[in-house]
Amino acid sequence: MTPDAFVALLDEHWPRILSALEPADREELAALLQGLADAVDPQAVQASLRRMRRLLRVLPDEHAVTAALRDGVRFVGAPAAARVDRVPVLALLATLRGAPDPHPVRTRLLAAPALAAGEIAAAPGDPGLIRLRHPELGDRYPRFQFASGTTRPLPVVGLINRLLMADRDPWGAADWWLGENRWLRGVPAELLGSVPDEELTRAARELVEGDE
Known part of the structure; x- marks a missing residue:
């Protein structure tokens, strides 16, 4: 795994x-990320990554990152890199230091009650259903797309989702449904x-026709 792949x-x-790290671990992680962003030679990059990997051992056994580390993530033998791509590293660092959420709308929409693909009666690829990708x-x-107490899609929701082109813009369609609507x-x-x-x-329909 390359350094950029690990980031x-x-x-x-x-x-x-x-959410799994204690405050002290977060502070150490911030220092390691800053060091990784500032690294100017392969040795410094590898040293920061190894220290970060050791820190992440505090994560629960069932955590996806823990599983990746346990399954053989190694930096020995990875392509030498004098630097890593600083943009994603600094983005992680900004979030860690309390910068505003860069995707507040998506965060809000993902917080709404939802079902997994295996829980719905309709085909997962149904263009009349909003499908949001959770990280x-x-x-x-x-x-809300399903009848109360069931996994059966509501016909009116399917109709409106098609009007809103939910298959092309699921986030926009979800925001219409879950945001305040002045007209309604x-x-x-x-x-x-x-x-x-x-x-x-x-x-x-008023929204769609108004955008044309």
């Missing part, structure tokens, strides 16, 4: 890594069943 592994699991949990389907004076997902389907559909 990509950290980025993929970053929220869970941070840790894989494909997630917002729960409420959150569309929360209005399912209490507002006529025709009114919800009309609101979505």
Whole structure:
């Protein structure tokens, strides 16, 4: 595994890594990331990575990063690199030091109740369903799309999702459903069943036609 690939592994699991570390470990990790960003020769890069790898041994056994380390992630013999790509390293460091979430909308949408692909009755590739990619949990389907207490998709949701082109822009479609809608004076997902389907559909159509 190359140094850049290891940084990509950290980025993929970053929220869970941070939630599993104690404050002192976070401080040490910040110092190691800064050292990695500043490294100017292969020896310094390899030293920072080895120290970081040792630090991450505090993660739970079931953690995905722990599994990757246990399954043979080694830097010995990896292509020599005088530097790593500083951009992703500094992005991780900024998050660790309390910088604003670079994807606040996606974070909010992923926090909404959802089902996994194996839990739904419809085909996972159904263009009438919003499918959001969670960095840790894989494909997630917002729960509002299904009839209460079931995994059966609601017809009106499928119709509106197609209008919103959810297969091309799932994040935009999810934001429409889960955000405040001035035209409807409420959150569309929360209005399912209490507002006529025709009114919800009309609101979505107004949005689509207004963008044309």
